Amino acid sequence: MGVIEVTGIQVFAYHGCLPEESAIGGAYQVDVAVSGDLTHAERSDLLADTVDYGRVTTIVKEQMAIRSALIEHAARRILDALKTEWPHHGPWRVRLSKMHPPIQGDVARVTYELGG
Secondary structure, eight states: EEEEEEEEEEEEEEESSSSSHHOEEEEEEEEEEEOOOOOHHHHOOGGGGGGOOOHHHHHHHOOOOEEEEEOOHHEEOOOOOOHOOOOTTEHHHHEEEEESSSSSSSSOEEEEEEEE
């Protein structure tokens, strides 16, 4: 059993419920993890036998480019896309953080996490 984590994927995107968020945009950070039996990859040393973390990053950026009102919705799209790309790996975990959200108070980030 192994775990692959791709952490700190930085993305600029236009998610949010406020009209100005669709015009101004904001910074986001996404962390992805997948658990599973990766012993074949351990032995073969072939990228085809594992989860390509370069492709994980590409999928995250593609999904983050699609505007959503809620980070929950964007996170679900990311998770679904990852599971579609690698249906035989998992479970997955996606953490999506909106950095410095435009809310009252000095808030560093708001994070939504889901798995499946």
